Amino acid sequence: MSSDDEYSIRLYEPTDREGFLRLYDEVFGGGTEEWFRWKYPDNPYVAHVPMFVAERDGEMVGARPYMAFRLRVGDGTALGLQTGDTMVHPDHQRKGLFTRMTQRSFDYYGDVDEDVLTFSIPNALSRPGYLKLGCREVGRLATSYRVHDPETLGSGTPPRVGGALSPLVRLGQFLWSRRTSPPDDVTVIRHRAVPAGTLSNLYERDVPDGIHALRDERFYRWRFDRPDWEYEAYVARTAERADPIAGAVVGRSDEGETATAAVTDVVPLTGGEDRRRGLAAILPRIAADHADADVVVASRSAVPDDLAGAYGFLPDDDLPLSAVTTPTVLISRLFDGTDDPAWELGGARLDEPEDWSLGLAERNTF
Secondary structure (H helix, E strand, O other): OEEOOOOEEEEOOHHHHHHHHHHHHHHOOOOOHHHHHHHOOOOOOOOOOOEEEEEEOOEEEEEEEEEEEEEEEOOEEEEEEEEOOOEEOHHHOOOOHHHHHHHHHHHHHOOOOOOEEEEEOOOOOOHHHHHHOOOEEEEEOOEEEEEOOHHHOOOOOOHHHHHHHHHHHHHHHHHHOOOOOOOOOEEEEEEOOOOHHHHHHHHHHOOOOOEEEOOOHHHHHHHOOOOOOEEEEEEEEEOOOOOOOEEEEEEEEOOOOOOEEEEEEEEOOOOOHHHHHHHHHHHHHHHHHOOOOOEEEEEOOOOOHHHHHHOOOEEOOOOOHHHOOOOOEEEEEEOOOOOOOOOEEOOEEOOOHHHEOOOHHHOOOO
């Protein structure tokens, strides 16, 4: 534990749950015990809750949690920690608590007997704080959107801006899309419950070199049990093969002002013609089944641009969407207990975008 005259910074303890939820409700609003249990105590990749709290006079006034993943890095694995839900009570902001909680986490995981790294997607306001603590920008995580209601685009975008861009978005979808038909020899089966074994087997068929979450069966059982989203899976098969050729997990959230469907996972993560044929059959099925969503989201690393464009998806790093979307930037660093961390792990460079293969499943917002 570290402390000064006012605050102590320490690792989360089981008795902190109520204090965390109370602080979360005050800072962000919402947050249920079921959601907390899924995201932190029930996470299968750590035996503790990876969270550091700031306490004053016995009251939690800040929290720096991490969502844990088992990352595949080269021929080995590492513990990957993604920041999220970081908060400081309004009465205790500008006291350096963000920095102190983060530094405490660096010190703690720098002493464990395995490789631990952070891979996070902070917003533009908090990103400078991470960079000051030794993290580096890796690059942009590009996303594609199939837009059904243009006025929902852009976090914090005034409706008049979305409305003004509606014709441009519609035109962009028309220009990107082309007349196409799904392959008639591929059958797509919709699974209301995510088939962990099937998807894990598909993942193992063609594993990419880039750093990504290990997709074993426990990953699928845990990751898509998130209580505030609903998930289903689509599996593509052909008559000439006994095993499937591709699969996808779609998450759906109708909370708030925007109904969102997210192509959260696609397996295999990479591959050849079979994967492409499977996706060509799965994408139009997803679009039809979620036609009532305001927007359908997919990772550009998971769905090739030409396929995405054929079914009405637009990239967020080009006009018109680049005018109303905020770039999603990945940052990373190794927790190695030094002020000058190493940047190579398992043959991969942590600060090179080409050495990462992340989809929406590795983002804690979907």
